[in-house]
Amino acid sequence: MKKIIALVLLSLFAVMAPLAINAKEKRYLAKLAKHPEVESVYISPAAMKFAKSASISQLNAGEYTSYIKDIQSMEIINCDHSSYFIKKLRAEAQEVIDRLGMEMIMETKEDGDITRIYAKMPEGDTEAKQFDSLLIENLEDDSEYNIVYIRGKIDPDKISSAQ
Numbered sequence: 001m002k003k004i005i006a007l008v009l010l011s012l013f014a015v016m017a018p019l020a021i022n023a024k025e026k027r028y029l030a031k032l033a034k035h036p037e038v039e040s041v042y043i044s045p046a047a048m049k050f051a052k053s054a055s056i057s058q059l060n061a062g063e064y065t066s067y068i069k070d071i072q073s074m075e076i077i078n079c080d081h082s083s084y085f086i087k088k089l090r091a092e093a094q095e096v097i098d099r100l101g102m103e104m105i106m107e108t109k110e111d112g113d114i115t116r117i118y119a120k121m122p123e124g125d126t127e128a129k130q131f132d133s134l135l136i137e138n139l140e141d142d143s144e145y146n147i148v149y150i151r152g153k154i155d156p157d158k159i160s161s162a163q
Contacts, residue, residue: 029075029149032092041076070153083142112141130155
């Protein structure tokens with residue numbers, strides 16, 4: 001009987017462990033979102049599925065609806081507190097960027113505002129036409145910091161051709 005219970009528990013662990021790991025990976029900015037000085041929004045895969053299935057006429061989104069079809073989730077972080085805390089938050093965000101293996105594809109600097117766009121390229125595909133994920137980081141005069149992380153397939157050609 002003990003062997004059967006042990007086997008059942010081992011089987012449950014084998015099935016549940018990948019699910020637990022997967023659930024943990026869904027929120028890449030969760031550590032940043034836990035700070036009390038931060039406002040955050042998380043749009044889960046379930047919410048994205050709902051948005052994909054919603055009527056285009058109800059959304060009044062037209063062709064833009066096709067751009068979200070491969071997006072799995074979104075995380076949005078906003079902080080408008082002290083420059084010291086923003087520097088700390090930026091360092092934590094850089095750890096996430098490094099851990100995900102993202103590379104900067106664009107940076108703009110204008111009147112004290114800095115915007116950086118990072119992308120995760122598909123592994124082993126040097127001529128990829130899509131990104132696996134996208135992170136947009138915006139710093140406004142050291143007084144406001146915003147991050148938008150989009151997980152899913154993103155086609156830059158579709159985005160640039162949008163009108």
